[in-house]
Amino acid sequence: MNQELTEEEKDTLKHVAIKLETFEKHRGNLIPILQMVQNNLSYLPSEALKIVAQHLGILESEVYGVATFYNQFRFHPPGKYPIKVCLGTACHVRAGDIILENFERKLEIPEGQTTPDRKFSIERVACVGCCALAPVAIIDETVHGHMAPSKVEGLILRIKLQEEMEERENKQHEPGQS
Amino acid sequence: MMLKLLVDNQEIETREGKTLLQACLDNQIYIPNLCYLENVERPSASCRMCFVEIEGIKQPVPSCTVQVRDEMVVKTDTPGVRQLQRTALRLLLSVHDVDCKNCHANKNCELQNIAKFLKVGLKPKRLERYLKETQIDETHPFLNHYPNRCVLCGKCVHICRGKHGQSVLTFAKRGFDTVISTYSVTDVSSLACSDCGSCVKACPVGALALKESS
Numbered sequence: 001m002n003q004e005l006t007e008e009e010k011d012t013l014k015h016v017a018i019k020l021e022t023f024e025k026h027r028g029n030l031i032p033i034l035q036m037v038q039n040n041l042s043y044l045p046s047e048a049l050k051i052v053a054q055h056l057g058i059l060e061s062e063v064y065g066v067a068t069f070y071n072q073f074r075f076h077p078p079g080k081y082p083i084k085v086c087l088g089t090a091c092h093v094r095a096g097d098i099i100l101e102n103f104e105r106k107l108e109i110p111e112g113q114t115t116p117d118r119k120f121s122i123e124r125v126a127c128v129g130c131c132a133l134a135p136v137a138i139i140d141e142t143v144h145g146h147m148a149p150s151k152v153e154g155l156i157l158r159i160k161l162q163e164e165m166e167e168r169e170n171k172q173h174e175p176g177q178s
Numbered sequence: 179m180m181l182k183l184l185v186d187n188q189e190i191e192t193r194e195g196k197t198l199l200q201a202c203l204d205n206q207i208y209i210p211n212l213c214y215l216e217n218v219e220r221p222s223a224s225c226r227m228c229f230v231e232i233e234g235i236k237q238p239v240p241s242c243t244v245q246v247r248d249e250m251v252v253k254t255d256t257p258g259v260r261q262l263q264r265t266a267l268r269l270l271l272s273v274h275d276v277d278c279k280n281c282h283a284n285k286n287c288e289l290q291n292i293a294k295f296l297k298v299g300l301k302p303k304r305l306e307r308y309l310k311e312t313q314i315d316e317t318h319p320f321l322n323h324y325p326n327r328c329v330l331c332g333k334c335v336h337i338c339r340g341k342h343g344q345s346v347l348t349f350a351k352r353g354f355d356t357v358i359s360t361y362s363v364t365d366v367s368s369l370a371c372s373d374c375g376s377c378v379k380a381c382p383v384g385a386l387a388l389k390e391s392s
Contacts, residue, residue: 061359061360064359
């Protein structure tokens with residue numbers, strides 16, 4: 001869970017540290033505080049857990065213990081293209097776990113983590129509400145039904161190509177604008 | 179005030195305010211237990227081992243959560259109780275690597291004792307084995323933790339908190355992934371882990387060990 005913070009996140013973290021002062025130093029406030037931190041940073045980096053522990057006067061290990069218990073807290077920054085693989089009942093029956101495994105292998109990260117370039121993150125979810133299309137994966141708000149292991153590589157490749165094209169277009173426009 | 183209870187047709191005397199489990203143990207009546215600590219206000223009752231049947235209560239109850247009452251009639255070895263205990267033990271063993279030969283707690287292990295007492299083989303066949311990937315967690319400067327030996331009784335967490343006000347050890351994650359973790363080693367120095375070792379002593383199995391170099 002130790003990816004470097006970006007400059008922007010370091011600024012947000014300072015902002016979070018100031019906001020922390022509005023919370024009473026009471027251990028019952030731990031979860032609301034963690035929620036506030038995640039709302040601002042969109043995940044809980046270890047640097048943030050440290051200042052939360054300091055504020056409440058408890059050990060970091062305790063903060064970590066509480067935070068890891070709840071599904072709502074994440075410890076890795078969300079990728080630019082978050083991938084959600086459904087493992088609800090219908091998707092489970094139609095081997096959603098194999099789809100998840102394929103994404104994990106293709107992107108070389110385990111579920112719950114983010115690629116080092118922060119482009120992709122993989123997450124498992126429980127039912128996205130379109131069981132008739134099982135197994136389902138959601139990439140950046142787009143639902144992909146009837147997933148198959150063979151489709152995984154194509155989907156990721158398409159996103160990467162799209163990214164490259166956008167970059168190229170931006171470069172073409174830039175000289176004209178400046 | 180002294181109270182009289184009847185446990186397995188044997189009359190025992192004990193003081194008011196004790197838990198039923200403690201009263202039985204004090205009187206040499208053994209009830210299997212893993213997570214029980216004396217003088218803890220609200221026992222976690224998490225190991226599901228110390229079940230007994232009490233007259234007037236339909237279902238077996240964990241004896242660590244029951245305060246003794248006068249004239250209580252208790253049975254510790256009914257088929258219902260034994261079935262619950264054996265199932266709980268088999269479930270614990272299904273997430274345990276049972277590598278006794280290489281474990282420092284071999285022959286001094288509560289799991290082994292209970293398995294012998296309940297006549298359960300250490301390698302139960304009916305349940306699927308589910309082990310954690312990490313064999314040894316060596317992140318703590320003075321302690322090693324073996325997640326696949328841990329029964330998650332929580333004694334170490336409790337003892338540490340009792341002794342230092344805060345616990346370096348904590349439960350992390352959830353469900354099958356639950357582990358005892360120290361997470362951060364930065365403030366360990368201020369807690370004198372180097373010459374405490376209470377958590378290692380409290381561990382009923384061999385899940386915690388002092389590092390040899392320290």
